[in-house]
Amino acid sequence: MNTPEGIKPVAIVGGGWAGLACAVELTEAGTPVTLFESARQLGGRARRVDWNGVPVDNGQHLMVGAYRETLALLGRLGTHSFLERRPLELHVPGFRLRLPRLPAPLNLAVGLAFAQGLDLRDKLAAARLMNFLKDRAFRLAVDGRAAEFLRGQQQPANLVDKLWGPICVAALNTPVEMASAQVFCNVLRDSLAGERADSDLVMNRADLGLLLPDAAAALIAGRGGEVRTGCKVEGLRLEGENLRLAGPGLTTGRVVVATHPSRLPELFAGLPGMDAIVAQSAAFSWQPILTLWLRFAESPRFPFPMLGLGGGQSPWAFERNDLHPGLAAIVVSAEGPHLTMPAPELKDEYLALLARRLGPLPPLLDWKTIVEKRATFACVPRLARPANATPIPGLYLAGDYTAGDYPATIEGAVRSGVKCARLIIQDRGPGIY
Ligand SMILES: Cc1cc2nc3c(=O)[nH]c(=O)nc-3n(C[C@H](O)[C@H](O)[C@H](O)COP(=O)(O)OP(=O)(O)OC[C@H]3O[C@@H](n4cnc5c(N)ncnc54)[C@H](O)[C@@H]3O)c2cc1C
Numbered sequence: 001m002n003t004p005e006g007i008k009p010v011a012i013v014g015g016g017w018a019g020l021a022c023a024v025e026l027t028e029a030g031t032p033v034t035l036f037e038s039a040r041q042l043g044g045r046a047r048r049v050d051w052n053g054v055p056v057d058n059g060q061h062l063m064v065g066a067y068r069e070t071l072a073l074l075g076r077l078g079t080h081s082f083l084e085r086r087p088l089e090l091h092v093p094g095f096r097l098r099l100p101r102l103p104a105p106l107n108l109a110v111g112l113a114f115a116q117g118l119d120l121r122d123k124l125a126a127a128r129l130m131n132f133l134k135d136r137a138f139r140l141a142v143d144g145r146a147a148e149f150l151r152g153q154q155q156p157a158n159l160v161d162k163l164w165g166p167i168c169v170a171a172l173n174t175p176v177e178m179a180s181a182q183v184f185c186n187v188l189r190d191s192l193a194g195e196r197a198d199s200d201l202v203m204n205r206a207d208l209g210l211l212l213p214d215a216a217a218a219l220i221a222g223r224g225g226e227v228r229t230g231c232k233v234e235g236l237r238l239e240g241e242n243l244r245l246a247g248p249g250l251t252t253g254r255v256v257v258a259t260h261p262s263r264l265p266e267l268f269a270g271l272p273g274m275d276a277i278v279a280q281s282a283a284f285s286w287q288p289i290l291t292l293w294l295r296f297a298e299s300p301r302f303p304f305p306m307l308g309l310g311g312g313q314s315p316w317a318f319e320r321n322d323l324h325p326g327l328a329a330i331v332v333s334a335e336g337p338h339l340t341m342p343a344p345e346l347k348d349e350y351l352a353l354l355a356r357r358l359g360p361l362p363p364l365l366d367w368k369t370i371v372e373k374r375a376t377f378a379c380v381p382r383l384a385r386p387a388n389a390t391p392i393p394g395l396y397l398a399g400d401y402t403a404g405d406y407p408a409t410i411e412g413a414v415r416s417g418v419k420c421a422r423l424i425i426q427d428r429g430p431g432i433y
Helices: 017-028 068-077 106-114 120-135 146-152 157-172 181-190 213-222 261-268 275-282 343-358 410-427
Strands: 010-013 033-037 048-051 054-057 083-086 089-092 095-098 201-204 226-229 235-239 242-246 250-252 255-257 286-296 306-308 316-319 327-333 364-377 395-397
Touching: 010 017, 010 242, 010 250, 017 033, 017 068, 017 213, 017 410, 048 364, 054 286, 054 327, 068 213, 068 410, 089 157, 095 106, 095 157, 106 120, 120 157, 120 181, 146 157, 146 181, 157 181, 213 226, 235 261, 255 410, 261 275, 286 343, 316 343, 327 343, 343 364, 395 410
Parallel strands: 010 033, 010 255, 033 226, 089 306, 255 395
Antiparallel strands: 048 054, 083 201, 089 095, 235 242, 242 250, 286 327, 286 364, 306 316, 316 327
16 A cells, blocks of 8 residues: 555554554555554454463453454455364253254354253253343443343352353453443344354464464555554643654544553643543443463363352353463453462362363473453443543544453454445545545
């Protein structure tokens, strides 16, 4: 892509999945972009990390078939071959659910009928809840806490413990007692009540860097755009109808801010009309995710690549031989007592849980914990999330926290980035590019 004389690129601040999705969409539409990323590498909260020469992910991620924008993006970049897709199976001690390859909603009905660890009352209650939600197009009259909503729907405790609670924590990264019932229902709508393939588990079988950041950066650079890593934008200033990026010193007519929302107060200080957005971003609270990486002398035998380990915080273990033979990740979502445990104790506890599932484990060569303290916003009821367009013409917001049906996820981030790009393409005015 050759930028015509005098044409200013769209500036994108932040090279996480939202910023990269936006940059790819604009680049493919022939719109020049310059992307600024303060870290030395791209990917944000879904990035590659080097662990003594072995590439791992900053945190184990999981996608589902309903991630349409993400899967379409990776398809266009040719990296979808790094994904492994399987019909939903949940293997947890005392519970097993497997959805067969049958058309929806038969797949869910048959899956529930044969689920192990649920009694007839649980199964009927699950079917009743899905029917109740379908009749209301998954819209609740009033949002509240997911746990209260489930109690109101007479969902048995065993069903909440084994199915609804773990789905809520895994998808919203927020304990069911504090999570938004409406967002939880959105997740059920788009996964369990969608088309058959929407509930598929989609696992990355290469590090997250290979999935999007590397391919996106190559595409952008190959078409005349620019990606500047290690380049922090300190703030934005209005200059007539343009915006100036303090730090890199670029002035341009279109800017997409695709940072973590906690950065907005600093970036927007002094910008007129942005107070409401800054106040919204200040109202978010955060939930952590802990990943324990384990490197064994040889591969432990996983009967399925994703296994629930049971235990208080519902940890999940993932077989990650794709990164290195003998590699496994244990991921623990949301806040909990595990975060105050000394790392060696935590490692021993989760190793014991893994051994209970898999039998004797091969010798452990190395281990490492990564705690992302602000992994996602706490997805609580009635959270006000800012729109992608802002009161300042030419200034847009992308990120998993912007208005949308999804909790803080890769899909939410990608959707927001794509949406910003489409708004920009739609609004394209003369003399800007
Ligand atoms: C451990 C972990 C596990 C997760 N598991 C899942 C999962 O299983 N499934 C799922 O769908 N989602 C999961 N998520 C959530 C998902 O990773 C995020 O929702 C998504 O990556 C957010 O992308 P983003 O682009 O909105 O924000 P970010 O990734 O936060 O990107 C913002 C970028 O902006 C950069 N930046 C900030 N300030 C500036 C500045 N001033 N100038 C320039 N650059 C700046 C940052 O360095 C960062 O790279 C997980 C997250 C974590 C942390």
